[in-house]
Amino acid sequence: MPRRTGWLMSLLMMGMGCGGPLPGDVPPPVPSEDPQALGALHCPLPSSSTTKRVKTLLPPSQIGIPRFAAAPNGFVKFKGRLYFAVNFEDGQRALWKSNGTEAGTTHIRSFPSIDGGFTPPLANLAAGPTRLFFQVADPAHGNELWVSDGTGAGTTLVKDLTPGSPGSTLSHLTALGDRLVFFKEIFDSGTFRTRYELWTSDGTAAGTERLRDFGWDQGVSFKDSAADGELRFFVMGPEGTGTVLWKTDGTAAGSVPLKQLTSSHDAFIGDIQTSGSLALFVMREHTGLQELWKSDGSSGGTVRLASFGPSRVARLVGRLGSRVHVAVTSLSTQYMVLYRVPLSGGNPASFVTLPNDYATLGEAFPFIDETSSVPGGSKLYFSVTIGSDGPAPRDTQLWVTDGTAAGTVLLHRPLSLSDEYSSPVRAVSDELVFFSAFEAGGAGIEPWVSNGTPEKTRRLANIAPDAQTGSSYPRDFFRLGERVFFSAYDDTEAGQLWSTELGDNCVAP
Template identity: 60%
Template structure:
């Protein structure tokens, strides 16, 4: 089973594993907990895996809403690639465009699905052009190569593909053999070859971070001088609208992390080589890009998100191994402690807690986050799902353990403010999809998908809400990861029918 896995039996008996409950809950939004009966495989798309390792199975992914319909990537083990769409039924789940495997040791993945109102951009490989930018209107006939940005069969390395209104922007990274470093070029595309042009050449003396944020119809990105400071930039897909918002730090070896966007606000942190961490906010303007707080080198700071007038972060002391939830006024002011998370392992050596995943529904009043407790090895000792509304009384442990493997991390996805999807481990079922309405009594197994014959764990991935369903990938009795969905409803069922 690789590294990690189940909790030892004695730990489970000691009360670390919370038993599922089946009390249906209706909260302020009126969404009920979804049911096992309403959670079904949509379609068998992939053949049985030859790799045969469930936690590594590459199922459907890259889910995106395009024109009100789910679109996604399918990357087969044999190198074939395909763009698919689904209306939620077997018959309504069809291939839009297939790409044969290319020659060579490996075929690049079909990836970076990015939707504008009328076009779906993505990157895909073919033998003649290499890995390049494609566009689709949702039909097979309307799916075509945009431009062979790197002419011939050589691949283009494109990153940060982002919709900016009706157009898209992306970075092209080119290794410059004259100076033996990477050149970063910002491009835009309207879906035509003629309209796919370079906006700005950032040269070879900077590094563009892989982290970014979308605010409105603009992309925020970080540019770091190789021998100097770091700056936040903004582009709306035009030359005039591509500007440096603010120089964030003048010193070398400063890196951005934990970029979280909530509505029109983006939070991020800067980690300095001294161990100091700074919390920043940006609304996409120079004046609205401000440092909120600084945290010393004796603790690790992580950004969770924003609720109301506050940003929320955690700090973990390197000496005590305790994690504390803080709130920081967005208008300025000192950080205020809210809640100290328990740690049952502080007397047992290496047991450093860290944030694994964070999710917040659009406009939501809660933050869902998973915490892992480190160990002397690569796998965590414990994993926990928490929720907070920004108060001590509203900060609650929902479930432990989640996945205890270092090779599969539990996803956390807030489909609504009162409904979070995640995966968790139980001795009876293995690692399966779970749901919670934000209360311990409303936290339970969604469905036991994988039987012991399939390894007893379905390793769900990439939860994504599209309309009245949440889609995800799960390893099932087809011996591969397939497309599944769970129906959402505001008509609740009795407890005995819920499971």
């Protein structure tokens, strides 16, 4: 099912939302579109002249559809360099690294295809100070855990967790220093049940061990949060045990439950963000009630901050200082209202209503698609998708907010109007955000950049100028020092590694 449509349909089927009247009977003001509303900004926009392909890594795509073509992905910082995966369409896999130059973009190790284009991708890169963990398949062991020190000779299988060629299903790969924690999922085809095991690894076979078996009656949410040298995750048990927040520091003694959040066995963990030492998340109860929580990794510090009932949908936008910002959309009116929720406790306060030009024209439910901010920043960037009764959205928009009505500004519309490609949004400083957007009659879907004002929001480059190609479909914006890397479909007829240089005044956060 297409990404946006599937997400919206699942929300409507589950009855998510916020019930009862929102605080106050009068809706908050519509946001300003004044370019000066956010004040003077000084982070210069990068130049199109410094936006270049780093290196040709992939041959021309055989798929023939640019938005589905293979491209470099899985970007992480390791030992001061960019490390990433290259998954070829014929099933070959490879680990690469780059310093942003063609000569400095080098191959580390390749892996052969084991099942043609259906070979599992090299994925789940997790970087510690001296070890880079990832998962990849080879003919002898199937899809298993590997580790690298950044060299070909130092890239080795950690352990054959499922002996032989079947391979393992691993998730939540998280580096806590140089130690990895992860889950192994075991599926019983006879009973159609899944068992979750918590594991840890120091990069050696002897140091890779199971910490806990959660058994057949416990589920683990795919959402998690890493902070303060520990991974926080959610375990859903049978009725009566409910949903419990756990944490692990990579040891058996440090893998403990923190707090039971609900006795319901079918609670759903929605958005989750890590902000400093806090995990912020939204949980939907089986009644449709939605709750905003925070956790500092202790039982006493795991606290419900606000509740919203079953006639509205709540989405986490992000934290600014001492407040968490939440977008709450009415299922009946189809309007989205932004709220501030104090981290110290207190009632949510609405501060702005976003416009919806389609609210009275049938199905036009707005929802948050992407959010991005920098640690300790004063602005939150987010994209809003307005759905429809078909697979493609009616509209897509990029917004910024500083937590006030005057500082909530529409930066650009539309972004991608495809139901098969969602625009990425990545803030690389408080005053610089990268995203993709559509330009009718012009460049198609290309990389864009903004300093947080409409007047300085523009296309970064026209990477796929060929009218037949139409769009470069940029993905995975990733800042490393004075460069922002991303992948894009270009005149090589494949997804390749690209980067742009940042100005000297745009200091890394």
